[in-house]
Amino acid sequence: QSNQIKLIISDTWKSLELATTHLNEKKIPIICLAHGNDILTNEPKKLERIKRTLNNCTSIIANSRFTLNLIKKLSLNNNNLGYIYPGAEDLREINVDKFIDLDGKPLLLTLARLEKRKGHFQIIKLIKELIKYFPNLKYIIAGDGPEKTKLKKLVDDYKLSSNIFFVGSVNLSQKKFLFENADLMIMPTIDESVNRSIEGFGITYLEAAFFSVPSIASNIGGTPEAVLHEKTGIIIDDFDALYDHTIELLNNKSKLEFLGKNAQIRAINEFKWENVINHYYKLFKSMQ
Numbered sequence: 001q002s003n004q005i006k007l008i009i010s011d012t013w014k015s016l017e018l019a020t021t022h023l024n025e026k027k028i029p030i031i032c033l034a035h036g037n038d039i040l041t042n043e044p045k046k047l048e049r050i051k052r053t054l055n056n057c058t059s060i061i062a063n064s065r066f067t068l069n070l071i072k073k074l075s076l077n078n079n080n081l082g083y084i085y086p087g088a089e090d091l092r093e094i095n096v097d098k099f100i101d102l103d104g105k106p107l108l109l110t111l112a113r114l115e116k117r118k119g120h121f122q123i124i125k126l127i128k129e130l131i132k133y134f135p136n137l138k139y140i141i142a143g144d145g146p147e148k149t150k151l152k153k154l155v156d157d158y159k160l161s162s163n164i165f166f167v168g169s170v171n172l173s174q175k176k177f178l179f180e181n182a183d184l185m186i187m188p189t190i191d192e193s194v195n196r197s198i199e200g201f202g203i204t205y206l207e208a209a210f211f212s213v214p215s216i217a218s219n220i221g222g223t224p225e226a227v228l229h230e231k232t233g234i235i236i237d238d239f240d241a242l243y244d245h246t247i248e249l250l251n252n253k254s255k256l257e258f259l260g261k262n263a264q265i266r267a268i269n270e271f272k273w274e275n276v277i278n279h280y281y282k283l284f285k286s287m288q
Helices: 020-025 044-055 065-072 120-130 148-157 172-181 203-209 239-251 253-270 273-286
Strands: 008-010 030-034 059-062 081-083 107-111 138-142 164-168 184-186 215-218 233-236
Touching: 020 030, 030 065, 059 065, 065 081, 107 120, 107 172, 107 203, 120 138, 120 148, 120 239, 138 172, 148 164, 172 203, 184 203, 184 239, 203 215, 203 253, 215 239, 233 239, 233 253, 239 253
Parallel strands: 008 030, 030 059, 059 081, 107 138, 107 184, 138 164, 184 215, 215 233
Antiparallel strands: none
16 A cells, blocks of 8 residues: 555644645645635735745635636636535435424424524524414424624513424434424524625535425525526525415425425535545546
8 A cells, every 4th residue: 555645635624724735735636625704804914824825836726616607706816716516415315313302394304503693593583473474383393602692581581382392412323213203394594794704615415415405595695506496496685585485385284395306416425525526536536
Protein backbone atom coordinates (compact mmCIF):
# COMPACT_ATOMS: atom_id res chain seq x y z
CA GLN A 1 0.00 0.00 0.00
CA SER A 2 1.11 3.54 -0.76
CA ASN A 3 1.24 6.21 1.92
CA GLN A 4 1.03 8.91 -0.71
CA ILE A 5 -1.75 11.44 -0.23
CA LYS A 6 -3.58 11.80 -3.53
CA LEU A 7 -6.38 14.17 -2.55
CA ILE A 8 -7.56 16.31 0.36
CA ILE A 9 -11.30 16.89 0.92
CA SER A 10 -12.28 19.48 3.49
CA ASP A 11 -15.68 20.14 5.06
CA THR A 12 -15.06 23.91 5.06
CA TRP A 13 -12.44 26.54 4.27
CA LYS A 14 -11.76 26.88 8.02
CA SER A 15 -10.19 23.43 8.15
CA LEU A 16 -7.85 24.33 5.30
CA GLU A 17 -6.74 27.86 6.14
CA LEU A 18 -3.38 26.91 7.67
CA ALA A 19 -2.66 24.04 5.30
CA THR A 20 -3.21 25.21 1.73
CA THR A 21 0.27 26.68 1.17
CA HIS A 22 1.95 23.45 2.25
CA LEU A 23 -0.47 21.31 0.22
CA ASN A 24 0.05 23.49 -2.86
CA GLU A 25 3.82 23.06 -2.50
CA LYS A 26 3.33 19.29 -2.37
CA LYS A 27 1.03 19.52 -5.41
CA ILE A 28 -1.75 17.71 -3.56
CA PRO A 29 -5.22 18.47 -5.02
CA ILE A 30 -7.69 20.07 -2.61
CA ILE A 31 -11.48 19.95 -2.72
CA CYS A 32 -13.22 22.38 -0.37
CA LEU A 33 -16.91 21.94 0.38
CA ALA A 34 -19.12 24.98 1.03
CA HIS A 35 -22.47 24.98 2.80
CA GLY A 36 -23.70 28.58 2.95
CA ASN A 37 -23.28 29.98 6.45
CA ASP A 38 -19.57 29.20 6.43
CA ILE A 39 -18.87 31.80 3.73
CA LEU A 40 -21.15 34.56 5.04
CA THR A 41 -19.35 37.39 6.81
CA ASN A 42 -19.52 41.15 7.28
CA GLU A 43 -15.89 41.35 8.42
CA PRO A 44 -13.43 42.49 5.71
CA LYS A 45 -10.47 40.68 7.29
CA LYS A 46 -12.37 37.42 7.54
CA LEU A 47 -13.58 37.82 3.96
CA GLU A 48 -9.96 38.10 2.83
CA ARG A 49 -9.10 34.93 4.77
CA ILE A 50 -11.99 33.08 3.09
CA LYS A 51 -10.98 34.26 -0.38
CA ARG A 52 -7.30 33.50 0.14
CA THR A 53 -8.06 29.97 1.30
CA LEU A 54 -10.56 29.23 -1.46
CA ASN A 55 -8.23 30.61 -4.11
CA ASN A 56 -5.62 28.07 -2.98
CA CYS A 57 -8.00 25.15 -3.46
CA THR A 58 -8.09 23.01 -6.58
CA SER A 59 -11.87 22.79 -6.62
CA ILE A 60 -14.75 24.26 -4.61
CA ILE A 61 -17.98 22.28 -4.37
CA ALA A 62 -21.10 23.98 -3.00
CA ASN A 63 -24.10 22.15 -1.55
CA SER A 64 -26.59 23.96 -3.83
CA ARG A 65 -26.84 26.41 -6.71
CA PHE A 66 -27.69 29.07 -4.14
CA THR A 67 -24.44 28.48 -2.24
CA LEU A 68 -22.54 28.36 -5.53
CA ASN A 69 -23.85 31.83 -6.37
CA LEU A 70 -22.67 33.07 -2.96
CA ILE A 71 -19.20 31.82 -3.82
CA LYS A 72 -19.29 33.47 -7.25
CA LYS A 73 -20.07 36.80 -5.57
CA LEU A 74 -16.71 36.54 -3.80
CA SER A 75 -15.03 37.18 -7.19
CA LEU A 76 -12.38 34.53 -6.66
CA ASN A 77 -9.44 33.89 -8.96
CA ASN A 78 -10.37 30.23 -8.69
CA ASN A 79 -12.97 29.39 -11.33
CA ASN A 80 -13.05 25.64 -10.70
CA LEU A 81 -16.46 25.78 -9.03
CA GLY A 82 -19.44 23.47 -8.95
CA TYR A 83 -22.20 22.09 -6.78
CA ILE A 84 -23.30 18.65 -5.65
CA TYR A 85 -26.42 18.28 -3.56
CA PRO A 86 -25.82 16.46 -0.26
CA GLY A 87 -27.32 13.07 0.37
CA ALA A 88 -30.05 12.43 2.92
CA GLU A 89 -30.41 9.44 5.20
CA ASP A 90 -33.18 7.02 4.31
CA LEU A 91 -34.54 5.93 7.69
CA ARG A 92 -37.31 3.65 6.43
CA GLU A 93 -35.49 0.39 7.22
CA ILE A 94 -34.25 1.17 10.73
CA ASN A 95 -36.05 0.22 13.96
CA VAL A 96 -38.69 2.67 15.09
CA ASP A 97 -39.02 4.20 18.55
CA LYS A 98 -42.63 5.08 19.36
CA PHE A 99 -41.46 7.51 22.01
CA ILE A 100 -44.54 9.74 22.29
CA ASP A 101 -48.30 9.53 21.82
CA LEU A 102 -49.30 10.81 18.39
CA ASP A 103 -53.09 10.65 18.49
CA GLY A 104 -53.88 14.03 16.88
CA LYS A 105 -54.72 14.60 13.23
CA PRO A 106 -53.62 16.24 11.08
CA LEU A 107 -50.05 16.09 12.33
CA LEU A 108 -47.63 18.87 11.37
CA LEU A 109 -43.92 18.60 12.04
CA THR A 110 -40.92 20.90 12.20
CA LEU A 111 -37.62 19.14 12.79
CA ALA A 112 -34.88 21.71 13.17
CA ARG A 113 -32.68 23.54 15.58
CA LEU A 114 -34.73 26.08 17.55
CA GLU A 115 -33.26 29.27 16.18
CA LYS A 116 -34.89 32.33 14.71
CA ARG A 117 -34.29 31.56 11.02
CA LYS A 118 -36.26 28.30 11.15
CA GLY A 119 -39.61 30.14 11.32
CA HIS A 120 -41.13 28.47 14.43
CA PHE A 121 -42.72 31.70 15.68
CA GLN A 122 -44.69 32.15 12.48
CA ILE A 123 -45.83 28.53 12.52
CA ILE A 124 -47.12 28.80 16.10
CA LYS A 125 -49.17 31.82 15.04
CA LEU A 126 -50.44 29.74 12.12
CA ILE A 127 -51.50 26.90 14.44
CA LYS A 128 -53.61 29.36 16.46
CA GLU A 129 -55.70 29.94 13.31
CA LEU A 130 -55.68 26.35 12.06
CA ILE A 131 -57.22 24.84 15.19
CA LYS A 132 -60.43 26.76 14.44
CA TYR A 133 -60.91 24.28 11.59
CA PHE A 134 -58.81 21.38 12.87
CA PRO A 135 -59.36 21.23 16.65
CA ASN A 136 -57.53 17.87 16.93
CA LEU A 137 -54.48 19.14 15.05
CA LYS A 138 -51.13 18.32 16.61
CA TYR A 139 -47.94 20.24 15.85
CA ILE A 140 -44.66 18.61 16.86
CA ILE A 141 -41.57 20.75 17.35
CA ALA A 142 -38.52 18.48 17.34
CA GLY A 143 -35.10 19.90 18.13
CA ASP A 144 -33.43 22.13 20.65
CA GLY A 145 -31.85 25.56 20.59
CA PRO A 146 -31.67 29.10 21.96
CA GLU A 147 -35.25 30.10 21.08
CA LYS A 148 -36.90 27.32 23.11
CA THR A 149 -37.92 29.42 26.12
CA LYS A 150 -39.47 32.15 23.94
CA LEU A 151 -41.29 29.59 21.82
CA LYS A 152 -42.75 27.84 24.86
CA LYS A 153 -43.92 31.16 26.25
CA LEU A 154 -45.69 31.96 22.98
CA VAL A 155 -47.43 28.58 23.07
CA ASP A 156 -48.58 29.27 26.64
CA ASP A 157 -49.71 32.80 25.77
CA TYR A 158 -51.81 31.43 22.89
CA LYS A 159 -53.13 28.58 25.08
CA LEU A 160 -51.96 25.99 22.58
CA SER A 161 -50.32 23.49 24.94
CA SER A 162 -52.85 20.79 24.00
CA ASN A 163 -51.98 21.15 20.31
CA ILE A 164 -48.26 21.99 20.24
CA PHE A 165 -45.63 19.70 21.74
CA PHE A 166 -41.89 20.14 22.19
CA VAL A 167 -40.10 16.79 22.03
CA GLY A 168 -36.48 18.01 22.16
CA SER A 169 -33.64 16.47 20.22
CA VAL A 170 -34.55 13.16 18.61
CA ASN A 171 -32.46 10.18 17.52
CA LEU A 172 -32.85 8.41 14.18
CA SER A 173 -35.42 5.87 15.44
CA GLN A 174 -37.52 8.67 16.92
CA LYS A 175 -37.19 10.67 13.70
CA LYS A 176 -38.57 7.69 11.81
CA PHE A 177 -41.61 7.58 14.11
CA LEU A 178 -42.32 11.27 13.51
CA PHE A 179 -41.95 10.96 9.74
CA GLU A 180 -44.17 7.86 9.65
CA ASN A 181 -46.99 9.80 11.30
CA ALA A 182 -46.57 13.32 9.91
CA ASP A 183 -48.95 14.64 7.28
CA LEU A 184 -46.86 17.70 6.49
CA MET A 185 -43.35 18.95 7.16
CA ILE A 186 -43.51 22.69 7.71
CA MET A 187 -40.33 24.75 7.95
CA PRO A 188 -40.50 28.11 6.14
CA THR A 189 -37.12 29.61 6.96
CA ILE A 190 -36.28 33.30 7.35
CA ASP A 191 -33.46 35.22 5.69
CA GLU A 192 -31.05 35.94 8.52
CA SER A 193 -28.04 36.38 6.26
CA VAL A 194 -27.24 39.73 7.89
CA ASN A 195 -26.64 37.67 11.03
CA ARG A 196 -24.69 35.07 9.05
CA SER A 197 -27.52 32.55 9.20
CA ILE A 198 -29.28 31.15 6.16
CA GLU A 199 -30.44 27.77 4.88
CA GLY A 200 -27.91 26.65 2.28
CA PHE A 201 -30.03 23.66 1.25
CA GLY A 202 -32.25 21.74 3.70
CA ILE A 203 -31.62 18.02 4.25
CA THR A 204 -34.51 17.59 6.71
CA TYR A 205 -37.04 18.17 3.92
CA LEU A 206 -35.50 15.23 2.06
CA GLU A 207 -35.45 12.97 5.10
CA ALA A 208 -39.19 13.56 5.39
CA ALA A 209 -39.61 12.98 1.65
CA PHE A 210 -38.43 9.37 1.95
CA PHE A 211 -41.64 8.82 3.94
CA SER A 212 -43.84 10.54 1.33
CA VAL A 213 -44.18 13.62 3.53
CA PRO A 214 -44.29 16.84 1.48
CA SER A 215 -42.96 20.12 2.86
CA ILE A 216 -43.86 23.77 3.04
CA ALA A 217 -40.72 25.89 2.79
CA SER A 218 -39.87 29.47 1.90
CA ASN A 219 -38.16 31.06 -1.06
CA ILE A 220 -35.01 31.68 0.98
CA GLY A 221 -31.51 30.35 0.46
CA GLY A 222 -31.25 26.89 -1.05
CA THR A 223 -34.59 25.57 0.17
CA PRO A 224 -36.34 25.93 -3.24
CA GLU A 225 -33.82 23.36 -4.47
CA ALA A 226 -34.63 20.92 -1.66
CA VAL A 227 -38.40 21.42 -2.07
CA LEU A 228 -39.72 21.87 -5.60
CA HIS A 229 -42.76 24.14 -5.74
CA GLU A 230 -46.00 22.35 -6.62
CA LYS A 231 -43.98 19.17 -7.30
CA THR A 232 -42.63 17.92 -3.97
CA GLY A 233 -44.13 20.59 -1.73
CA ILE A 234 -44.93 24.27 -1.59
CA ILE A 235 -42.55 27.23 -1.64
CA ILE A 236 -44.01 30.43 -0.19
CA ASP A 237 -42.70 33.89 -1.08
CA ASP A 238 -43.77 35.42 2.23
CA PHE A 239 -45.46 34.38 5.45
CA ASP A 240 -48.77 35.94 4.37
CA ALA A 241 -49.14 32.94 2.04
CA LEU A 242 -48.44 30.34 4.74
CA TYR A 243 -52.01 30.08 6.01
CA ASP A 244 -53.67 29.72 2.60
CA HIS A 245 -51.26 27.05 1.37
CA THR A 246 -51.43 25.05 4.60
CA ILE A 247 -55.23 25.11 4.67
CA GLU A 248 -55.34 24.06 1.01
CA LEU A 249 -53.07 21.06 1.54
CA LEU A 250 -54.83 19.90 4.71
CA ASN A 251 -58.18 20.06 2.93
CA ASN A 252 -56.95 18.54 -0.32
CA LYS A 253 -55.79 15.03 0.52
CA SER A 254 -55.20 14.08 -3.11
CA LYS A 255 -52.79 17.00 -3.61
CA LEU A 256 -51.06 16.22 -0.32
CA GLU A 257 -50.56 12.62 -1.44
CA PHE A 258 -49.46 13.69 -4.93
CA LEU A 259 -46.76 16.00 -3.56
CA GLY A 260 -45.69 13.40 -1.01
CA LYS A 261 -45.31 10.65 -3.59
CA ASN A 262 -43.33 12.94 -5.91
CA ALA A 263 -41.11 13.93 -2.99
CA GLN A 264 -40.43 10.27 -2.20
CA ILE A 265 -39.58 9.38 -5.81
CA ARG A 266 -37.17 12.30 -6.05
CA ALA A 267 -35.53 11.48 -2.71
CA ILE A 268 -34.97 7.85 -3.71
CA ASN A 269 -33.69 8.67 -7.20
CA GLU A 270 -31.48 11.65 -6.38
CA PHE A 271 -30.60 11.85 -2.71
CA LYS A 272 -29.69 8.38 -1.52
CA TRP A 273 -26.06 8.56 -0.43
CA GLU A 274 -24.89 5.94 -2.91
CA ASN A 275 -26.15 8.14 -5.76
CA VAL A 276 -24.57 11.29 -4.35
CA ILE A 277 -21.24 9.52 -3.77
CA ASN A 278 -21.14 8.62 -7.46
CA HIS A 279 -21.10 12.35 -8.28
CA TYR A 280 -18.12 12.83 -5.98
CA TYR A 281 -16.38 9.76 -7.40
CA LYS A 282 -16.63 11.19 -10.92
CA LEU A 283 -15.16 14.45 -9.64
CA PHE A 284 -12.28 12.62 -7.94
CA LYS A 285 -11.50 10.66 -11.07
CA SER A 286 -11.40 13.82 -13.15
CA MET A 287 -8.74 15.26 -10.84
CA GLN A 288 -6.29 12.36 -11.15
